Amino acid sequence: MKIRKVLVTGGAGYIGTHCCVELLQSGYDVVCADNFSNSSAIAIERVEQITGMKVTYRETDLCDKAEVRALFDEYVFDGAIHFAGHKAVGESIEQPLRYYGNNLLSLITLCEVLAENRCKNVVFSSSAAVYSSINKPPYDEEDSIDPCNPYGRTKVMIETILHDLHASDPDWNISILRYFNPVGAHPSGLIGEDPSGTPNNLMPYIAQVAIGRLAELKVFGDDYDTPDGSCVRDFIHVVDLAKGHLAALRKLEDRPGCMTHNIGTGHGISVLELIEAFKRGSGVSVPYSIAPRRAGDMPVNFAATDKALKELGWKAELGLDEMVRDTWNWQTKNPTGYQD
Numbered sequence: 200m201k202i203r204k205v206l207v208t209g210g211a212g213y214i215g216t217h218c219c220v221e222l223l224q225s226g227y228d229v230v231c232a233d234n235f236s237n238s239s240a241i242a243i244e245r246v247e248q249i250t251g252m253k254v255t256y257r258e259t260d261l262c263d264k265a266e267v268r269a270l271f272d273e274y275v276f277d278g279a280i281h282f283a284g285h286k287a288v289g290e291s292i293e294q295p296l297r298y299y300g301n302n303l304l305s306l307i308t309l310c311e312v313l314a315e316n317r318c319k320n321v322v323f324s325s326s327a328a329v330y331s332s333i334n335k336p337p338y339d340e341e342d343s344i345d346p347c348n349p350y351g352r353t354k355v356m357i358e359t360i361l362h363d364l365h366a367s368d369p370d371w372n373i374s375i376l377r378y379f380n381p382v383g384a385h386p387s388g389l390i391g392e393d394p395s396g397t398p399n400n401l402m403p404y405i406a407q408v409a410i411g412r413l414a415e416l417k418v419f420g421d422d423y424d425t426p427d428g429s430c431v432r433d434f435i436h437v438v439d440l441a442k443g444h445l446a447a448l449r450k451l452e453d454r455p456g457c458m459t460h461n462i463g464t465g466h467g468i469s470v471l472e473l474i475e476a477f478k479r480g481s482g483v484s485v486p487y488s489i490a491p492r493r494a495g496d497m498p499v500n501f502a503a504t505d506k507a508l509k510e511l512g513w514k515a516e517l518g519l520d521e522m523v524r525d526t527w528n529w530q531t532k533n534p535t536g537y538q539d
């Protein structure tokens with residue numbers, strides 16, 4: 200069936216807004232549901248500015264079945280993209296119950312209400328954090344799964360729930376996308392990453408040091424078994440990631456069942472390399488010091504990307520220079536993010 204009207208949960212968030220831009224510009228009809236716990240309604244206004252189109256949104260707690268049902272009473276959806284969830288590795292170690300409660304219950308509630316409304320097309324935002332560090336990178340979708348933090352474990356549990364859901368009813372068409380490390384911003388500089396409080400993730404932290412909001416970056420460990428001793432990650436431009444969602448959504452129209460794809464570039468960049476690239480691209484210094492390792496970190500994590508190209512016809516097109524350029528453009532145009 201043709202998918203036209205899409206529910207985007209977490210649609211006001213970093214990846215959600217970039218996905219809404221691509222969906223709207225590709226002719227989809229979009230409704231955003233977000234509880235704004237880690238996002239701003241201003242971001243939705245910026246999506247309207249970029250696309251010139253009205254964005255319908257509803258403040259929704261996805262753990263509240265009555266609120267989710269109210270969405271479906273108001274709209275008839277052909278599919279859903281589920282971004283909503285807590286996503287910081289370090290935070291998940293300190294607050295496991297908050298992560299299990301929110302991430303699992305929101306997914307289960309969403310799928311129950313989707314089933315009640317006979318809407319069985321879902322794209323799920325999973326993570327490279329599911330992979331076991333015993334694998335030899337680049338990680339492919341068949342590699343062993345053994346996350347080393349509660350955040351990653353919520354993703355594995357949800358993937359399992361989705362596989363069981365499809366096994367119980369083959370009418371479900373499910374795309375599980377394992378993101379590596381999303382960075383960058385829309386080239387307009389109108390939307391970008393604006394984490395609440397002090398950033399957990401590397402790139403927004405670098406950008407806030409560069410703009411002067413934070414004093415210096417702490418590099419969590421330079422004694423790993425990697426070329427320069429710092430961790431290696433697969434940084435992917437958020438616009439490429441958003442386009443990967445559209446490729447997955449189109450694939451669901453072929454009724455593929457339950458499928459899993461890595462969304463990364465296939466290249467590993469170290470923490471120290473990213474810092475140097477940021478300095479080169481922005482022309483600004485990024486003071487940093489070496490700190491102890493962070494619990495839950497994997498030394499190396501980057502993607503094998505053949506499957507997404509073969510089955511979804513998708514591959515990343517933007518490189519490190521564009522990631523740095525667009526991050527810095529967003530940060531300089533929005534020194535305090537979406538807040539005035």
Ligand code: WQD
Binds near residue numbers: 287288417418496
């Ligand atoms: C990257 C590297 C840190 C901050 C997680 C999730 C993943 C995705 C992105 C959702 C690590 C180091 C970081 C800092 C540092 N989540 N670092 N100083 O943990 O690879 O991935 O977030 O989309 O699914 O697993 O991302 O950016 O937190 O860390 O040295 O202040 O940067 O130790 O090696 P991570 P990250």
